Amino acid sequence: MNIKGVLTVFNKEIKDLFRDRKTLVVGILIPFLIFPLIFGLMGRGIESSTKKVEENLKIGVVDKGNSSLSKFLKSQQKVTVIDSQDIQKDVKDGKVYVGLIIPENFDNMVNENKQVDLKMVMDDSSQSSMMAQGSLGAMIEAYSKEVVKSRLTSRGIDPIILTPFTTSIETVSKEQGGFTKFMMSLMLPLMLLMYAVSGPLAAAIDLGAGEKERGTLEPLLTTQTSRMNLLFGKFFAITVMGVIGVISSIAGLMISMKISPGVFGGKGGLSFPIPALVIMGILTILLTMVFGALELSISIYARSFKEAQTYLTPFTFIGMAAAYGTYAMEIKNVSLFLFNIPLVNASLVMKELINGLFNPVHIAITFVWIFVYAAAAIAFARYMFSRERVIFRT
Template identity: 65%
Template sequence: MDLRGTAIVFKKEIRDLFRDKKTLITSIIIPLVIFPIMFGLMGRGIDSSTKKVTENLKISVRDEGKSSFYEFIKTVPNINIMDSEDLKKDVQDGKIYLGVIIPADFDKVIADGKSADLRIIYDDASQSSSMAQEMIQSIVDEYSKEIVKSRLASRGMDVSILEPVKVTEEIVAKEKTSFAKIMLSMMLPLLLIIYATSTPIAAAVDLGAGEKERGTLEPLLTTQTSRMNLLFGKFFAITLMGIIGIVSSLAGLGVSMKLTPGLFGGEGGLTIKFGALLLIGLVTILLTMVFASLELAISIYARSFKEAQTYLSPLTIIGMAAAYGTYMLDVKNAGLMMFNIPIVNISLIIKELINGIQNPTHLGITFIWSIVYVALSIMFARYMFTREEVIFRT
C-alpha cells in the first residue's frame, strides 16, 4: 500500500461524500438532532404526566361514617377531592384518578384494635391512575403507622418495637453510583454499537455499489493508483464518516442530558475520567473499522445501490442483537468467556469503563480480539476488491 496514493484516494472520497447532502443529513445532522428531539419529547411527557398527578391529585372519597381517615386525607397537600356519583365510571373516563370507599364502621373497627377494610378503585391501564394509587397507598401506610403507634402507646409499650432491626448501609464502591450513571452504562454501549454498525453504511453503499451503479468505478481502476490504494482510501473514508456519525450521536445525547437532566436521574455522578473516555473511543473506533471494511466488501459485491442496502441490513441486526444481549447485564457478574465474544466484549468493556472499572485482563482480551477482527475484515475486503468477477458484477 502506497500511503501517498491512499491519501489521494481518501481526500477524493471524503470530498465527494461531503458534497452529497444525503450523506451529511444521515451521518451528521440526523444523529445530532434525533436525541434532543426524542428525549425532549419523552422528558416533557413524563414531567407533564407526573406534575399533573402530584400537583393535582384528583380523587373522590365516599366516606360512609365520617371517619378520621377522611380527615387525614384532607390534610395531605395537593389532593383535590371531587364529587362522584359513579366512582368506577368516573375513574374509567379519567374524570378522577381513583376512588376511595371508607366503610361506616371504619373508626369503630380500628378503635377495637382490628383491621379495617378500605376499598381503592383505580385503572391500572392508566398511568395517572396507577401513580395516584401508589400515592394513596403511601398515605394509607403513613396513617396505619400512626394508628399502630397510638395502640402501642395506649398499652404503655415502646414504639421502637415497630423497628426490631435497624439497617446501616455501607457502600463498598469508591464513589456513590447515581441513577444517571446506571442509565448511562445501559444506554451508551447500546448506542455506540448500533451507530458503529449503522453509520458507515451510507458511505459504504455510496463508495461501493454506488460507484458501480454510476459507472465511475471502472475509470478509477484505470488510473495509476493501485487497487489497494483505492481499497484503503475508501476504507478510511468510510471509517471517518462512521466516527463522525458516532460523535454527532454522542453530542446529541450530551445535549439531551443537559436539556432533560430529570430523565437521566439528575446531573450528579456522571463524571467519567479522561482515560476511560479515551479507551471507550478507541474500542468504538476499532469496532467501526470492522464494520466499515465488512460493509465496503459487501457493497463492492452488490450489483446496485438497492441490493447493497438489502445485504447490509443483517449486519445492523447482528450489532443490535449483541448490544441488547448485554443491555441489562451486570458487568461485575460477567465471566471471562464473555470477553471473547465479538461485539459483546466491546459492550462489556464500555460498561466497565463507565463504572470506573479498568481490568487489564478484560481490556487486553478485548483489544486483541478487536485488532484481529479488523485485520480479518480488511483481508476479506481486499479479497473481494481483487476479484474481477466481483468488481465487474453488474
C-alpha cells in the first residue's frame, strides 16, 4: 500500500461524493435537520398542551348537592368549572379536560367524619386530560388537608401531629440539568451508534455497487495504482462521510436542546468534560470505520445498487438493538461481562461518560475489542477486494 496512491484515490472519491447531491442530503442535511424538526414539533406540542391546561383548567363537575368542594374548585385561579349532564361524553369530546363526580350528600358525610368516594373521569388518550387529572388531584388533596385540619382543630388537636417529620432532598450531583443528563444518556448512545452504522451506508453503496453499476470500477482497476490503494482510498472516504454524518447529527441535537429545552427537562445547559468528548469521539470514529469496512465489503460483493441496499439495510437495526438493549440498565452496577459484547460495550461506556463516570477498565476493554473489530473488518474488506470473483460478480 502506497500512501500517495491512497491519498490520490481518497481525493478523487471524496470529490465525487460531495458532487453527489443525494449523498449530501442523506449523509449531512437529513442528520442535521431531523432532530430539530422532531424535537421542535414535540416541544411545541408539549408547550401548547401545558399552556392550554395551565391557563384555563376546564373541569366538568356532576354535583347535585352544590357541595363545598365544588365551591372550592370554582374559587381557584385559572379554573373553569362546568356543570355537566353527561360527564363521560364531555370528557371524550374534549369539552372539558377532566370530570369529577361528587356525591349528593358530600357535605353531610364530611361533617359526620365519614369517608367520601369521589370519582374522576379522564381520557387517557389525551395529553391535556392526563395533565388536568394531575392538577385536579392536587386540588382535591389540598382541600382534603383543609378538612382534616379543621377536624383536628375542632377537637383541640394540633394538626402538626399528622406530620411528625419533614424531609429535604439533597442530590449527590451538584451540577445543573440532571434530567437533561439522564435524557442524553438515553439518546446520545443510540444516536451515535445508529449514525456510526448508517452514516457510511450511502457512500459505501455508491463507491462499491454504484461503481459496478455505472461501469466505472473496471477502468479504476486498470490504472497504475494498486488494488489496496483503491480499497483504502475508498475506505477512508467512506469513513470521512460517516463521521461528517455523526457530527451533523450531534449538531442537530444540540440545536434541538436550545430550541426545545422543555423536551429535555429544563433550560439548564449540559456540558461534558473534554476527556469524555474525546473518548466518545474516538469510539464513534472507530465504529464508523468498522461499519464502513463491512459495508464496503458487502457493497463490492453486490451486483447492483439495489442489491447492496437490500443486504445493508438490516445493519441499521444492529445499532438500534445495542442501544435499546442498554436503555434500562443501571450504569453504576453493570456486569463486566457486558463490556465484551460488540456495540453494547460502546453504548455502556458512552452512558458512563455522560453521567460523569470514568472507569479505566471498562474503557480499556471496550477499546481493545473495537480495535479487534476494526482490524477484522478491514481484513475482510481487503480479502473481498482481492477476489476477482467478487469484484466482477455480475
